[in-house]
Amino acid sequence: MGVVVFLAYLTGGLCLGEVHPFSRYPMYSNFPNWAYVFYLTNQHDSVIPAQSLQFSSNQLGHMYYGICKKNGIPVGDGKETAQALSKAGEEILRLIAERNKERSPLHKTIKLKRKFFSLNADSTLNCIITTLGEKHW
Amino acid sequence: MKSIGDLFKADLYSLTEWRFIKSSFVCVWLVLIVRILLTYNEVPMPAGFCNLLLCGLLLNGVSKFILILCCTVLALLYVLEFKMQFTALVLFVCSAFVFSIEESNGVLGRSGLISFIFLAQWLAYMLYKHKAAEQVYSAAIQFSIQAIAAAYTLSAVSKISDSGFYWISQGKLMKLQVLKSYEAHYASTANKEWLLKGEQMAGFIDSHPVLISGLLLATLLLELCAMVAIINKRTALFYGIALLVMHTGMYLVMNIFLFSVFFPMFVFLLNPLYRTWKACLTVIPRTPRKVN
Numbered sequence: 001m002g003v004v005v006f007l008a009y010l011t012g013g014l015c016l017g018e019v020h021p022f023s024r025y026p027m028y029s030n031f032p033n034w035a036y037v038f039y040l041t042n043q044h045d046s047v048i049p050a051q052s053l054q055f056s057s058n059q060l061g062h063m064y065y066g067i068c069k070k071n072g073i074p075v076g077d078g079k080e081t082a083q084a085l086s087k088a089g090e091e092i093l094r095l096i097a098e099r100n101k102e103r104s105p106l107h108k109t110i111k112l113k114r115k116f117f118s119l120n121a122d123s124t125l126n127c128i129i130t131t132l133g134e135k136h137w
Numbered sequence: 138m139k140s141i142g143d144l145f146k147a148d149l150y151s152l153t154e155w156r157f158i159k160s161s162f163v164c165v166w167l168v169l170i171v172r173i174l175l176t177y178n179e180v181p182m183p184a185g186f187c188n189l190l191l192c193g194l195l196l197n198g199v200s201k202f203i204l205i206l207c208c209t210v211l212a213l214l215y216v217l218e219f220k221m222q223f224t225a226l227v228l229f230v231c232s233a234f235v236f237s238i239e240e241s242n243g244v245l246g247r248s249g250l251i252s253f254i255f256l257a258q259w260l261a262y263m264l265y266k267h268k269a270a271e272q273v274y275s276a277a278i279q280f281s282i283q284a285i286a287a288a289y290t291l292s293a294v295s296k297i298s299d300s301g302f303y304w305i306s307q308g309k310l311m312k313l314q315v316l317k318s319y320e321a322h323y324a325s326t327a328n329k330e331w332l333l334k335g336e337q338m339a340g341f342i343d344s345h346p347v348l349i350s351g352l353l354l355a356t357l358l359l360e361l362c363a364m365v366a367i368i369n370k371r372t373a374l375f376y377g378i379a380l381l382v383m384h385t386g387m388y389l390v391m392n393i394f395l396f397s398v399f400f401p402m403f404v405f406l407l408n409p410l411y412r413t414w415k416a417c418l419t420v421i422p423r424t425p426r427k428v429n
Contacts, residue, residue, distance in 0.1 A: 005257045005280040006367060009250075009287035014294070020185030020237050021229075021249035021256070025292035027395065029299040031310035035317035039324030049327040054176065057324035059244050066243030070182050095181065095242070115320065119313055123343075 043109035089132025105137035155274035157411035185237030229255035289363035308349035377406025
């Protein structure tokens with residue numbers, strides 16, 4: 001049967017893109033001049049390990065991009081409006097609370113923050129921290 | 138003169154090789170499926186197969202435990218080689234729905250390859266149903282390897298279409314993504330060692346631009362030529378080793394590890410359990426037979 005499966009998966013990936021079970025596998029297919037890292041802090045702004053709330057920082061990022069895509073919010077390079085950030089933050093914090101609803105709360109307050117990294121022309125690093133939202137237990 | 142079909146005609150795999158491959162593949166698959174079903178309770182952003190059916194119904198109360206039970210039974214049937222034309226297809230459907238649930242929660246794990254492998258195996262069992270058993274197993278493995286090779290080729294095509302061949306010269310911008318990756322580990326664990334490691338690795342990338350470009354070029358070529366892995370068993374093994382080195386390098390430099398692509402590659406191209414078992418057989422001396 002030759003290479004029928006190879007061609008089928010290649011064609012599916014190229015034509016349908018990110019539709020399960022296909023993908024274009026575009027991870028790091030370009031290196032933009034910006035990067036976001038999402039993290040959680042408590043009321044004293046100390047970092048809460050996302051794993052302690054059954055998440056990873058990358059999952060928070062994936063959720064952020066998914067919510068922005070769903071709501072038609074243009075994303076990347078710090079161009080999101082404060083309103084858009086607040087909307088995404090509220091939804092992510094709701095999902096965090098939902099996944100941890102059967103556990104006793106470890107923190108009175110959880111803040112969701114975003115670090116926005118970019119490189120200046122002289123290759124020095126620029127970092128802006130924004131709070132997307134907070135939830136009280 | 139050899140035709141293209143002859144060039145890619147796989148040499149045969151043994152039943153033992155197939156048993157080791159499918160057992161290890163389906164066991165890890167089952168762990169992934171159970172973890173997803175126990176983690177998620179809703180589908181806030183329907184994606185993939187969850188656009189076809191209300192996946193929320195699969196997560197309601199007892200239904201998720203019934204699904205876990207079904208998947209466990211199917212995995213067992215798969216290992217026992219029971220009615221594979223049915224089993225592989227249903228495994229594909231279950232796999233696609235469950236991984237879609239994860240994607241519907243905003244986690245783009247890109248696990249489509251794992252689901253697609255079941256579909257490729259179903260196709261092998263359908264097309265080779267009247268052939269000798271050994272040919273059916275070999276086709277199932279060969280078709281799975283073809284899907285894996287296609288995934289790597291797609292990754293290379295994405296890089297070329299998104300960045301062109303300039304991708305290999307973007308080491309300076311790669312520094313930013315490396316820092317992000319280590320920062321993300323810090324945010325996940327609150328362990329400050331990750332920040333230190335990130336700074337060290339970013340410094341290394343800054344001071345070795347030629348080496349980084351060379352590594353990026355090697356990665357791009359390896360992914361682009363992944364079709365070589367489907368020529369025969371030997372090329373599959375050598376390509377598997379090369380990809381293992383590539384994934385190890387990516388983990389060491391960028392601290393990223395894409396399990397959903399690495400795991401099928403590791404199992405189907407390298408078949409580590411089978412090789413360990415064979416090594417054990419050669420190391421452990423056989424008991425000499427008594428001669429009367």
